[in-house]
Amino acid sequence: MEITRQPVISFTPSAERPVSGSSERTGSGPVTPVSAPAAVKPGLEQIHSALGQLPQVDLDKVATLKAALAAGSLTSDSASLAGAMLNYHRGER
Structure with missing residues (x-):
């Protein structure tokens, strides 16, 4: 059995949303849905393709091993x- 490295998938948002000071809801109006910024969507597409x-x-093979x-x-x-x-975590093959 050979252990191989898998590609590293990382996600770095281009802009962070500010966090509000309170997590409690007030009854002062309708809730507006929040959509992801346009800059984040290409990152999701990259993750999906990876x-x-x-x-x-x-x-x-799984059934045979079981x-x-x-x-x-x-x-x-x-x-x-x-x-x-150890070799895997050192980056060796």
Whole structure:
């Protein structure tokens, strides 16, 4: 089994909304819906396209691994797994 890095998806808003001092509602008028600023929408589109590029889940492989775990026939080498995890977090392959 190979551990591979997934693309990092980050979102940085171009402008932050000021936070009001009170979170209580007053009965002084209708509630106006708030829409996202136009600058945020391209960021959401980038996130959506990045998610679309991620690999699909192989459900047959998942079912095979679940069956092996349930049967107790799946073995692992903890030293090899720990090394792979360290390499992954160091950015190595």
